Structure formats: structure tokens, C-alpha cells
Amino acid sequence: MLSNSSKYAIKAVLYLAINSNEEKKVTVKDISTPINVPQAYIAKLLQELVKADIISSTRGPKGGFYLNEVNKNQPVINILNVIDGEKRLTSCMLSLEKCKEEKPCPLHNILSPSRKKITHLLHLKSIKDLATEVQLGNAFLPL
């Protein structure tokens, strides 16, 4: 469904959404343990996310990663699109070149509605939305 990398990325971003802001930045060392992802690995992912404007960062002492308001209000799908690419969730499940209603593969007619719903929801829900669910105790994060 999702690659390992994008799972890690989502966990990291949600962690930042809950535990950081412009004044309180989080270092790669401090995020690695609570989200249970190897430090060197999450470091690389965070760098990609910064470059894609999903999260923010500053270097040097007192630096670290954080989410500003613009970051928080992005849809969750942005994370997946950066890490996994847009096609992962939308390309044909049998790898036909063009996935469309006019020439559907045998899985399309039965599964496409559910898949579309998934991507729709990922567009609809913002990072902040998910973070709020965690804060309300309606959802939980690792370990």
C-alpha cells in the first residue's frame, strides 16, 4: 500500500505537528526514538520533506525541524506524493498503461471506487486534522 519510507515520513510529520512549532524545533536525534525509525534513515527523509516544503527546518544550534501553520494545513497526500510519487495510489492495479473507465482492467470496476475514496480522503484530511485526532485520543501513534 504505502512504502516503508512514506510510512516513516507520515509518522515523522505527525510527530512534528504535535511536538513542534516555530519556537520549539525538534532535532533529528529527538525524533528518531519516539517514532521508532533509524536516525540516519529519518534524517534523509526529513531532508526530502523540507526540500518539498512539507516541513520546515533551520540549521545550527537551536535548529531542527518543525511545522509552521502553512505546513500543518497541507493535505496528507502531499507527503505520499513526495515520497512515493503520485502514481503509487492511482496507477492501474494490473499495470495497464492507462487506467480509465472506458477501458477498465478486470479489477478496475470492482475496486476503483474504494481506491478513489482513499485518495479523496487523503486529499481532504490535513496534517493538522490527523494530529488533532491523536491529541483527542481518537488515534494513537507508535511505538
Place this chain on the structure above:
Amino acid sequence: MLSNSSKYAIKAVLYLAINSNEEKKVTVKDISTPINVPQAYIAKLLQELVKADIISSTRGPKGGFYLNEVNKNQPVINILNVIDGEKRLTSCMLSLEKCKEEKPCPLHNILSPSRKKITHLLHLKSIKDLATEVQLGNAFLPL
């Protein structure tokens, strides 16, 4: 979503559902081209499928792969479970050890219903069902 291997496997099984039976077996050489999968690769997959009783085969001259009635009436999910393993479609989308309603990850509450629907439909639909859709012209196969 699905591995390359299980996409290939589904295409192959559907091809057999449409083009084979006990009297008319299909050789690995004859299936490779129409489903557009390298011969050595699909050969290996077909062997796994035979071992798992998803499809049937006989060796020697006039031998080949085919689907009997029992094979055809199996749910499509059987193919995926053999090739990709059962967890691929059901394990937590953020890799939490246990994916369940009582302690859902932040993606669970929003996406789990759609995912459950997908696996439910894959249980519900038989290989024959999908083959019929192709034969009726409601779905299409590669190239």
C-alpha cells in the same frame, strides 16, 4: 498496492480462465506473449500457483497449465495471498504492530473502511467472475 508479481499472476490466471480447460492446456510459452510478461518470470509464478492449488498443470507433451472448475471458483484474493502474503493488504498502513479498532493509528479511522471493502470484494469475486466480465466486454486485458 499489489506487487509486480501478483499483478502478473492475476493476469496469467485470468488468461487461463478464459483460454484453457482440462482438454485445452496452455503452455508457458503461449501465455507469456499475450499477457506481456517475460517467459522465465511467469513460468516461476505459475509454478508457485500450482503448488498452492490456484491453478492446475500437467507435464510432458500436450501438457501445460489450465484451470479446472474448482480453480475457477476460487476467490481472487487467493492469488494475492499466495504471491504477496496475507498481510500486504491488511497490515497497518503505518506499520503499527496490531491494526485494530481499539488502538487505531491516525490513518486507520479514515481509511480502514475503504481498505476493508477492497479485501471484502476480493474475497467475494471469484476468478470466474472476473473472467466473465472480460468475456462480456465489461473489462479488458492487456496489452
Place this chain on the structure above:
DNA sequence: AATATTTTATGATAAAAATCATATTTAAGA
């Protein structure tokens, strides 16, 4: 029985994804 045709078993190679490692750059604070 011999031959030819097919699957089966087994493993080798290549490509991609996941993971690890480190030198460089930036910025804060003494």
C-alpha cells in the same frame, strides 16, 4: 524403448528499496 515436449526445481543475476555513514555547510552563542 527412445525421443521430444513440457513442467519443476533450483539457483544466478540485476534492479530497486531500505538502511547506514560521513564530510560539508549553516547559524547560535561564548
Place this chain on the structure above:
DNA sequence: TCTTAAATATGATTTTTATCATAAAATATT
């Protein structure tokens, strides 16, 4: 301005997945 703490850039290594190759076993046909 020097030192230190952080991200950034870059690339190496490992593991997994995908792909390719082939000798052995089985069966139909002659």
C-alpha cells in the same frame, strides 16, 4: 571570531524484489 550544534549533500552498503537461466523429472507419441 571561535566553537559547537544542528541540517544538508552525497554516497556506500545491505536487503528485498524482480528478472533470467538451466538441468532434472515426467509424460505423450512414435
